Amino acid sequence: MNQLAALIRVFSYLSILTVGGGLAAFPEMKHLTVDVHQWLNFEQLIHLYSMGQVAPGPNMMMIVVIGQWAAGVPGALVVLIAFFGPTAVLALLIGRLWKHLEKWPWRTSIERGLSPVSIGLLLAGCLSLARGAVTGWMTALIAAAVLLILLLTRLNPAWLVLAGAVIGGLAFGPVKL
Amino acid sequence: MSDLVAKTALAAPTTAAPDQDISILSIFLEFLFIGATSFGGGVVAYLRDGLVDKRGWLSDQEFVEYLAISQSLPGLNATNMAVLVGDTLRGYLGAITALIAICLPGGLLMFAVGIAYHQSGDNPLVTAALKGVAAAAIGLILATTIKLGKKSLAHVYDLVFVALTVYGVDRLHQSVPRVLVVVGIIAILWYRPRKTKGTTQ
Numbered sequence: 602m603n604q605l606a607a608l609i610r611v612f613s614y615l616s617i618l619t620v621g622g623g624l625a626a627f628p629e630m631k632h633l634t635v636d637v638h639q640w641l642n643f644e645q646l647i648h649l650y651s652m653g654q655v656a657p658g659p660n661m662m663m664i665v666v667i668g669q670w671a672a673g674v675p676g677a678l679v680v681l682i683a684f685f686g687p688t689a690v691l692a693l694l695i696g697r698l699w700k701h702l703e704k705w706p707w708r709t710s711i712e713r714g715l716s717p718v719s720i721g722l723l724l725a726g727c728l729s730l731a732r733g734a735v736t737g738w739m740t741a742l743i744a745a746a747v748l749l750i751l752l753l754t755r756l757n758p759a760w761l762v763l764a765g766a767v768i769g770g771l772a773f774g775p776v777k778l
Numbered sequence: 779m780s781d782l783v784a785k786t787a788l789a790a791p792t793t794a795a796p797d798q799d800i801s802i803l804s805i806f807l808e809f810l811f812i813g814a815t816s817f818g819g820g821v822v823a824y825l826r827d828g829l830v831d832k833r834g835w836l837s838d839q840e841f842v843e844y845l846a847i848s849q850s851l852p853g854l855n856a857t858n859m860a861v862l863v864g865d866t867l868r869g870y871l872g873a874i875t876a877l878i879a880i881c882l883p884g885g886l887l888m889f890a891v892g893i894a895y896h897q898s899g900d901n902p903l904v905t906a907a908l909k910g911v912a913a914a915a916i917g918l919i920l921a922t923t924i925k926l927g928k929k930s931l932a933h934v935y936d937l938v939f940v941a942l943t944v945y946g947v948d949r950l951h952q953s954v955p956r957v958l959v960v961v962g963i964i965a966i967l968w969y970r971p972r973k974t975k976g977t978t979q
Contacts, residue, residue, distance in 0.1 A: 617852050618954045621926075624919055628947055629954050645899065648908040651915035652891055658813040658884025659821065659856040665885050666892030677889060681881070688853030689877055692861040693870070699847050706971030714966030715850045717936040718958060721943025723923045728948050731916050740913035747917025752924065759818030762914045769910015775902040 604672040605679050607638055612664060612683035619688065621719025623661035624726035631729060640671040647733040655762045739772050800835065800867050802875050808833055809860055809879035819918060821856040821880075829863060836863065849930075856880060939965045 611633045618626040627650070634640050641649070653663030661684070668680030702708050735741050747761045808828055816824040822845065829835050836844070844866075848858035857877055864876030898904050931937065939961055946957035 618958075619854060620852050620958060621849060623854050624923075625954065645895075647912045648895065648899070649888075649892070651908070651912040652895075653884075653888060654819050654915045654918055655817060655911075656884045656887050656891070657816045657821075658880055658882075659854045660819050661854055662881065662884035662888040663892075665889050666895070669889060669892050670896065681885065685853075685857055685877065685881065688851070689857065689861050689873070692848070692851055692853055692858040693865055693873055695851055696844075696847055696858075696862045696865060707966075710966050710969045710971055712846055712850050713932075713969040714939075714964075715962055716930040717939035718943050718962045718965055719849060720923065720927045720931065720936075721940040721961070722947065722954060722958065723919075723926070724940065725944045725947035725954075727916070727919055727923060728944070730919070734909075734912035734916050736909075740909065743910055743913035744916040744920070747914045748921050748924075749917075751918065751921035757818045758820070758918045758921075762818070762911055762918065765910040765914025766907040767910070769913065770903055770907040773906035773909050775906070 605675060608668055608671055608676055608679050609683045611638065612668075612680050613687050616684045616687045618722075619661075620715065621723050622726075623659075624730070625719065625722035627726035628729040634667055638671070640667050643733050647730065650730065651734070651762070655759045739768075743768060800872075802868060802871060804833075805864060805867055805872050806875050806879045809864075809876045810882060813880040814883035819922065822859070825856070825859055825863075835867060840866075935968060939968075 615626045615630050615633070618629055631643065631646060635643050635646055649663040649666050654660050656662055664680050664684050665677040668676035668678070670676075672679070699708070731744070735744055743765050747758070747765065750756060750761060751758060812821065812824045812828050826838075826841055830838055830841050844859055844862045845855065847862060848855045851858055853861075857880065860876035860880045861873045864872035864874070866872075868875070895904075927940070931940070942961050942964075943957055946952045946961065947954060
C-alpha cells in the first residue's frame with residue numbers, strides 16, 4: 602500500500618516535468634526511482650529507458666515496468682494513471698482554452714519562450730542518460746554513429762538500435778571473437 | 779493570407795460541432811494502429827501520416843498548431859496530441875479513447891519486456907546487448923533533440939536560454955521545476971508581445 606502511494610506521488614510529479622518530452626524528466630526520475638526509492642538500479646533504468654525509446658507508441662511506456670517491479674500489476678496500472686492522468690487533464694483544459702486564445706499576444710510569447718527551455722531540458726536529460734550509457738570508446742562510437750546516420754538519412758531508428766544490440770552483444774558479451 | 783482566413787472560417791464550425799461520422803471505434807482503431815506500428819520513436823510522424831494523410835481528420839495546419847500546443851505543455855507529445863485530436867473529434871470521450879489506444883500496445887509490450895528482463899536481465903549476453911542498445915539510444919535521442927532544435931530555435935538568444943537550462947539542471951543540480959519556472963519566465967518575458975512600429979491595431 603505504501604509502495605502504491607509512493608508510486609503515485611513520484612509519477613504524478615514526474616508527469617508535470619515532461620515539458621518538451623519524457624527525457625526532460627529523466628534526471629529527476631533517476632533521482633527518485635533509483636536513489637530515493639530504490640525500485641531499480643541505474644543500469645536497469647538505462648536499459649529499460651533505451652528499450653522504451655524504440656518500443657511503439659509514446660516513448661515512456663517503460664514506466665509500467667517500474668510500477669510492476671515495485672508493486673505488481675496494480676503498481677503498473679497506478680503508474681500509468683499517475684503519469685498520464687495529470688498531463689492529459691491539463692492538455693484537455695488548456696488545449697480548449699488555447700484554441701480560443703489565437704489572438705492573445707502572449708500565446709506566441711509563451712510558445713517561443715518555452716521552446717528553448719524545453720530543448721535545454723531535453724539536452725540535460727540526454728547528458729544524465731549518457732553518463733550511464735556511454736562508458737568507453739565502443740559505446741561512444743555506437744552513439745556517434747547512430748547520431749550521424751540519423752541526421753544524414755531517413756532510416757528507421759529501430760534498425761540502428763537493433764544493430765547496437767548486436768554490436769553490444771559481440772563487443773561486451775561472454776563469447777569473444 | 780486570404781486563403782488562410784477562408785480556411786479558418788471553414789474550419790471553425792467543424793471544430794465547434796465535431797463530425798458525427800467519426801465514430802469512437804474508428805478513433806480507437808486509428809490510435810491503436812499508430813500506437814502499435816510506431817517502432818523506433820518519432821511517433822509524431824506516424825500521427826501525421828495517420829491523421830492528416832490517411833484519415834483526413836485534420837488539416838496540415840491544424841496538425842502543426844496542435845503540435846505547438848503539445849510541445850508547450852507538460853506531457854509527452856504523443857499523448858498530448860492524442861488528447862487534443864481526440865477532443866476535437868469527439869469531445870472528452872474521444873480524448874480518453876485516443877489516449878488509451880495509443881498507449882495500449884506499447885504498454886503491453888513493455889510489460890512483457892519487463893517480466894522477461896527481470897528473469898534474464900543478469901544474463902551476460904543480454905547485459906552486453908543492452909549496453910549496445912543504450913549507447914544507440916543516446917544517438918537516437920540526441921538526433922531527435924537536434925532535429926527539434928533546428929526547427930524551433932530561431933534566434934541566438936534561444937541558444938542562451940538552452941545553455942542556461944542545461945547549466946541549471948546539469949551543473950547546478952537545480953530541480954527541473956525550478957529551472958523551468960525561472961528560465962521559462964525570463965524567456966517568455968524576453969519574447970513578450972511588442973508593438974511593431976508604424977502599425978495601428
